[in-house]
Amino acid sequence: MKTYAVYFTPCGSLATWPLASDTLFGAVCWGIRWLGLMNDKELTDWLENHRMNPPFAFSHAFPVWFQSQEPIRFYPRPATFRLADRDFDDLASSLQAQAKITLKSAKVEVVSVAKRLKNVSFISETILSEITTTGLKAGNILQNLLLKQNTFSIKGQLLCTATENHLLPNIIFASEAMQHNQIDRLAGATAEGMLFYREETFFAKGGGLWAILAAEEEDMERYLQPALHYLADTGFGADRTVGKGQFAIQCREFSLPFKAAQKTGMMTLSHYLPLPEEINLQAQPLAYTLKVLRPKREQKYLPSGLTEQTTSPIYKLAIQVFEPGSVFALQREKNIYGQLVRLTPPDDTPIYQSGAAIMVTL
Secondary structure, three states: OEEEEEEEEEOOOEOOOOOOHHHHHHHHHHHHHHOOOOOHHHHHHHHHHOOOOOOEEEOOOEEEEOOOOOOEEEEEOOOOOOOOHHHHHHHHHHHHHHHOOOHHHHHHHHHHHHHHHHOOOEEEHHHHHHHHHHOOOHHHHHHHHHOOOOOEEEEOOEEEEHHHHHHOOOOOEEEEEEEEEOOEOOOOEOOOOOEEEEEEEEEOOOEEEEEEEEEOHHHHHHHHHHHHHHHHHHOOOOOHHHOOOOEEEEEEEOOOOOOOOOOOEEEEOOOEOOOOOOOOOOOOOOEOOEEEEOOEOOOOOOOOOOOOOOOOOOEOOOEEEEOOOOEEEOOOOOOOEOOEEEOOOOOOOOOEEEOOEOEEEO
16 A cells, blocks of 8 residues: 655635545545446445445645745644643743743743644644654743744744744635625525625645545556546535635655654544544543534435435434544554444445544654
């Protein structure tokens, strides 16, 4: 099995954020079907036969900056990368002594910078490498920022090194609420109360997204690469028909650059539905975030010939997944973790949810 970096260069705004691993997985399956690479039965059988060992997996799509010698890639912040209670008092005392200010003023400054650090959602590849290899802690970052040692920098939701900071713009991406309106067909205009807002994500020139893809080389050439070319034309997420979610897509072979010293933990980069033998919730390290998904079907109305369906024509069954950045004790190393779960009863049309995940060892 090979690993690839999939780069998404935006052609406009994105109406679905984040561009999640299961969204990418489902879009590729949709592309395989529309291109005729598999018919409905072949695709269903392929997924059913690989439920416990998914044939491929994506990470979420994370921010990347292209306009440098090498792309500056970002990853989710590990859930274990957080401040300990004792860090606040120790750092306040250090800051008081160095800056020659009162303890109260020092504590206010520590809390202010700690809030900025807490709001970080993504960390650069360089910093994640230091976390995995040298055991860099959140307290070390906070101390560096407080004492103005100019090794690390925070840019909105991004944590990077000072060197990377000089290469990055002030903002790689930003989300804004865009006004839309519904038309009353009788009145022929927007009636009172029919205005609504939808969030869209915009990218700076030179910015974009990237994701990790793990797949067999044969499947990549036969199914996934053509599907990604198709999706580059059709787009991802909501409002594709009006030009949202359009990207130029490139795939390159890629290896995770992290060499953990002891390999005691693993961090998911995807929405994760674990197999029982993959995680131990009694072991350390352990820090995770759960999310309830209520995914929508691609088609609002039933296709012809599927009148026996008994579940909602709009929503699939709800399911809980682990969010990217969740950390677990390492039980075994695999290329792809997790499973595919069927979200419809046996007598309904088969629909699967991807809980296949790519991990970083810590």
